Each structure stands twice: as structure tokens, then as C-alpha cells.
Amino acid sequence: MGRLEGKVAIITGAAGGIGSTAARRFVSEGANVLLVDREADALKRVTDELPSGQAAYFAGDVTDEAVTQAFVADATQRFGHVDVALLNAGIEGEVGRIEDASLAMFDRVMAVNVRSVWLGLAALIPVMRKAGGGSIVITSSVAGVKGSPKLAAYSTSKHAVVGMMKSAALECIPDHIRINAINPGQTRTRLMESIDEMMRVAGRTGDPAAAIPMGRYADPSEIVSLMLFLASDESSYCTGATYLVDGGRMS
Numbered sequence: 001m002g003r004l005e006g007k008v009a010i011i012t013g014a015a016g017g018i019g020s021t022a023a024r025r026f027v028s029e030g031a032n033v034l035l036v037d038r039e040a041d042a043l044k045r046v047t048d049e050l051p052s053g054q055a056a057y058f059a060g061d062v063t064d065e066a067v068t069q070a071f072v073a074d075a076t077q078r079f080g081h082v083d084v085a086l087l088n089a090g091i092e093g094e095v096g097r098i099e100d101a102s103l104a105m106f107d108r109v110m111a112v113n114v115r116s117v118w119l120g121l122a123a124l125i126p127v128m129r130k131a132g133g134g135s136i137v138i139t140s141s142v143a144g145v146k147g148s149p150k151l152a153a154y155s156t157s158k159h160a161v162v163g164m165m166k167s168a169a170l171e172c173i174p175d176h177i178r179i180n181a182i183n184p185g186q187t188r189t190r191l192m193e194s195i196d197e198m199m200r201v202a203g204r205t206g207d208p209a210a211a212i213p214m215g216r217y218a219d220p221s222e223i224v225s226l227m228l229f230l231a232s233d234e235s236s237y238c239t240g241a242t243y244l245v246d247g248g249r250m251s
């Protein structure tokens, strides 16, 4: 029996490195999954690999309130209920000092990484409350724990969702909705490649993995293992907390 047997999960950022890995793993653990992303073609490709009865996709921008309400309604309609959500869509913004960065970039990063999580919680909580509970996992970052020079917008956004998560978790204890955040370190995906390339152009030299005690980046599957634990009933006493998965980086 799978660890998510009978559960319905929504995953945002599901066309990306961590989200697509989570979708595959959650389906293999028995969940029905609605994959959400703004990259419609990539999203369809990921979904097409999965058993059609267990997976469907919804293409849209998670910063849009109507879109968010619509994908939560879509999952409920298709699969009957929503038990789990990974609010995982995110962007890195641009590398640079605060005084050189554009306000438009800051606003965009905050919209995708913070506003979308707010909208997701607002849409999911009433649905989960009505169904008797659920588990929501928000993807923060090690950049939500410590400062990230030249990535201040990203770091600000990843700290912000930790405050949101803690407040929402306390609000939702009577509803049996558990809400947690995970804080991955550097993980091999498009987003990390993009940050590394921008840092290289900005003058960084040397191997960025050298700063990680384990000496390597994570594979997305190592992040998803923690998401799976927090999504499943195995984490029944976990709420309002952050979980590092960072190869020792924050130690």
C-alpha cells in the first residue's frame, strides 16, 4: 500500500525539477495528483508520462487569484476532495545588489514566491476544512533561513513564506490542517543552474558545492522524500515548522 493511497494532491510548479519529481513520486505512492504550472507544454509532457486516471494538469499563473480558485475547484471536481498541496512554484529573480536591482524584479519575485502561497492557502483552507483536514507543504529555501547576498529579493520571499506558514498553521490547528515549510539547499534544477550562471557572470569563481559540507548539490528526489513525509499521515504531529534538507549547509 502506497504512503499516499487514497489521497488527492495539488502540486504547483509541477513542470519544474522538484515539482515534476514530486508528481511522479506521489503518483507512485498512490495519490491522485493535479499538476499546476504556467509552462503548459512542459506540464503536459510530465502529466502524459503518468497514469491518466491518477494525474491531470491545469496550466495557469499561480499569482492570479481566479486561476488559483479554479485549480483548487478543478482538483475537487475531478477527484472528489483535496488532502495535500505542495505550494512549490517559484522563481529566482535576478542576481545583483539591492541598489542595482529593479523594483519590477522584486515585485515579480514576491508575487510568484509569496502572493501565490497566500492565494493557495486562501483557496485550500476552506476546502480542506470542509473535508476534515489536510496537509500543505510550502517550498521555502535555505535562503529563507539565512541572508543571500545578491539574491535579496529571493531571500526576502523565502523568509516571508515561513512567517505565513507559521501563522496559517496555528490558525488551522482546529481544522486538522497541518502546514509546514521545507528549506532545501542547492538542488540540481533549472532554477539552480540559472542562479549559478548569473553568479558566474557577476564574478563568482570556484565550485559553489565546496561550501556544502556534503560537497554536492541535492538531487530533487532527496527534497521530495521530505515532502512525501510531510504530505503523508506519518507526519501527523508536525505542523508550523521548517525542515532543512541541505547537506549540512546550515550547521
Ligand SMILES: NC(=O)c1ccc[n+]([C@@H]2O[C@H](COP(=O)([O-])OP(=O)(O)OC[C@H]3O[C@@H](n4cnc5c(N)ncnc54)[C@H](O)[C@@H]3O)[C@@H](O)[C@H]2O)c1
Residues within 6 Å of the ligand: 012, 013, 014, 015, 016, 017, 018, 019, 036, 037, 038, 039, 060, 061, 062, 063, 088, 089, 090, 091, 112, 139, 140, 141, 142, 183, 184, 185, 186, 187, 188, 189, 190, 191, 192
Ligand atoms: N533548486 C534549488 O536549489 C532550490 C533550493 C531551495 C528552494 N527551491 C525552491 O523549490 C521550488 C521549485 O523550484 P525548482 O528548483 O524545481 O525550479 P524550476 O525552475 O525547475 O521549477 C519551478 C517551476 O515553477 C513554475 N512557475 C514559476 N512561476 C510560476 C507562475 N507564476 N505560475 C505557475 N508556475 C510558475 C515554473 O514554470 C517551473 O516549472 C521553488 O519554490 C524554489 O524557489 C529550489
